Amino acid sequence: MANLIQNRRVETDSWQRLELGADGALPPVPADGDVIVPLALWKARRDALAARSGKTGVWLNSNEGPETIVGDLARLPLVAINFPTIADGRGLSTARLLRERHGYTGEIRAIGTVIKDLLLGMHRCGFDSFLLRDDQEPEDALRAFDELADAYQASVIEKQPLFRRRLTGAS
Amino acid sequence: MSLYIYDEIDQRVVDQRVAQYRDQTQRFLAGKLSEEEFRPLRLRNGLYVQRYAPMLRVAIPYGILSSKQLRKLAHIARKYDRDYGHFSTRQNIQYNWPKLEEVPDILAELATVQMHAIQTSGNCIRNITADHFGGVARDEIVDSFVWCEIIRQWSTFHPEFNWLPRKFKIAVNGASVDRAATHVHDIGLHAVRDDKGEIGFRVVIGGGLGRTPIVGPVVREFLPWQHLLTYLEAALRVYNRHGRRDNIYKARIKILVKETGLEKFRAEVETEWAQLKDGPNTLVAEEVRRVEARFTRPAYAALPENDQALTERLATDTAFRNWHQRNVFPHKVPGYAAVTLSLKKNGIPPGDATSAQMDAVADLADRFSFGELRVSHEQNLILADVRKSDLSAVWEEAKQLGLATPNIGLLTNIICCPGGDFCSLANAKSIPVALAIQERFDNLDYLHDIGELDLNISGCINACGHHHVGHIGILGVDKNSEEWYQIQVGGNQGETRKGEIRPGVAYPGAALGKVLGPSFARAEVPDVIEDLINCYLERRDSDAERFIDVVHRIGIEPFKEAVYGKPDSKSPRRNRQLATA
8 A cells, every 4th residue: 555654754554454344343353464443343352452463553433532542552552543524623632632641652543534635734633644545646645744834833743832932942 | 002913934824825725726626626625625715615606705813904905905806806895794804706716816915915814714713803992992901902813823723623513713802891792702702800900811602693592601700811722722622522513503612512511511621721721832921922012003192182173073063973973982092083984885785895995995094093994893994093183084085985874883884794695505685685774774863863773684594694693683584495584683792882981881791682573575674674663762761772772671572563563453564474474
C-alpha cells in the first residue's frame, strides 16, 4: 500500500485492519503479522491478543472516546481513530486527550475519511500517521502539512500558544 | 480603540489561507474533490451555493471596518458582483452573485486589506460578534473588542474544533446594556468587573434562535479574564465530544445543555476545565496589552460637551431633530456622538448597500470619524466618533446618500434575512414583506408616534432575521408549497433602546416572542401589523410606554383579538384563517 503517510513521508503499511462482522461478530485473528483490531475485539480477548507474535493495535470509532482504552495504553503500540465522514470531528478530541491528558506516546493513526484537507488539523491534534483514503494522491497530500505555517493555538505539536511564543520571541 | 492592525503573522495566516482555498477550488474544478466534500470546505470559507448563484460571506470581525476596507468591499461588489452587498445580522457582508471560480481572487483582494472569509460558515466557530457601540458607549464596562480579537485568534483554524456537530457563535458584550444579544448565542460573554475592579466574564451557554429558540442560561457568573480561553476550550471540548451528530436539528449546543440538564452540563465543563485551567492557554497581561496596542485609537480632541450651533438647530429644525433623536447615540467622550447611517430606507432591501454608497460612506468616515466605521447586527452602518459640531454636515450628506432615514429603533428599522429571493433554505420571501411594511408605515410622524419597536423577519425557521427576538416577529412558512407568514409578538433582544443610558437600571432581559395564531398570506401582513399597532396605541398609558412594554403588561390576548377578532365574532379575517387552518 502506498497511501500511508507517517512522519510526513509516504510509507508502506505493515498493519492489517480487522473489522467486526455485519452482525457485530468478532472477526478471526491471523496468527502472525501486525493487526489493528476493533475495540470490541480488544475488550473480549485482550490477553490472547497481547500474547501474539505480531503487534496489536486498537481502532476506535468516532463515538469511542479515550476513556475506553486508557487502562491499556501501555500495552498498545498503536491506536487508530476512525473518521466516518469529513464532518465528524470527535476523533480530534480523542487524539488530543490521548496525548495531552493520558500521556500516550505510541502511534496515533487516522483512518476512514482521511483526505488532504484534514491532515494538518489532525497532525496538530496528535496524529502522526494517516492512512489516506484510496482516491487521495499521497505526494499532493503531503503538501497539506505546510499549507498554514502558523497556528494561534497551543496543540500537541506546539505546546505553547502563539501569544506565549510571541512574548518569548520564539516565533 | 477600535480597529485591530495585523502583524506579519496575522497577515501570513490569511495569505496562506487564500492559497489553501485556491488549491481546494482548483481540485474541485478538476474533479479531484467531490461536490459533497468540497461543500464543507468551501463553507469554511463562507461560500454557499444558493438558489441562483453562489453567495460569499465575508467576515467583518466584531463589526469594525476601516474606510480602506469598506472601499475594498465596494470594489469587490463592483468588479465581481452586481454592484451591491448585503450587510447581515451577524455583522458580515454577503455578496449574492460571485462566480465560484473567482472566489480565490476575491479572497486575495480581501487579504490585501487584512480581511478574509474564514469560518463565516460551516460547523465551526464563526465570526465573533460584539456590541456595536463598544469603545464609545457611556455605559461601557470593558472594551469588548480586545477580547473579541483574542477569541478570534484562538478560534481561527482551531485544530480540535473545526468539525463541530454544528455551527458555533460567540458574542461579547462589554456594556451594562446588552447590545450583542448574548443570550441567544451558543456562548455569550458579558465582560464585567468584580468588586476589586478585576475584569471577568459572565458566561452564558446554550442560547439560540432557529427551530428551538432558547434564552441561554448563565453557566458561570464570573470567569476571571486569565481563564477565558481555557474555559472556552473546556466548553467546546464537551460540545465536540458529546453534542448530537445524529440529527442536524438537535446538534446545537443549546440542545446538549437542555438534554444534559444545566447542572450536569455545568459540572462537565467545570471538570474538563479543571484539567486545562492554569495551562499554557491561560492568558497573560502582556498579551492583552499587546493586542490592545495593535488597535487604532481615535485621537479625540478636547471639546466642550455641547455645541452651540447644534443646540440651536435641534431647537428649530424638526427633521434634523427627528434624525438626531433616532440615529445619534451618546458618546463617552465629551463633544462626540455616534451616528447610525440607516440601511433601512423604504424601498431598499434591509441591509443592502450599493458600491457607490459604500465608497461615499468611506469618505464620510475619513472626513468625520477617524476613517473607521462599524456594522451593527441590526444591519446598519455606524460612524462611531463624530464631533457634535459635525452632526449637521453628516446629516446633510447622509440625506443625499439615502442613509439618513430617521428610523433607528423604530418599526421600519426592520431586521430581515435575504429570504426566498436568494436563499435556498428559505420557505418564503422576506424582503418583499419588509418593503410592504415599510411602505405602509411611510409617514414619519406616525412612525415616531408609534415609538420604539423592533420588527424582525425571517424567511424560514433558521431565524437569520432573528424573528423570535423582534417585538414583532414574522416567520415565513411553507404550507402546501405556498408562502405563509406566522406572526409573533413579545420578543426582545435584550437591549434597552437608545436614548439616555441609565447606569444601574435593570434592562428588560432577552425574551422570545409568542405566536399569535394561524399564519397569513403575504398580502395580509401589512394589515395585520397595522392592527397590532392600533391595538398598542389604544392601550398604551402614554407614549413612554413602548409596544413591547404593553405586550408584557397586558399579554398577547388583546393583540390576538385585534388581529383575528373575538372568538364569537364574524371577522372576515378570522373566518378565512379558520378555513385555512
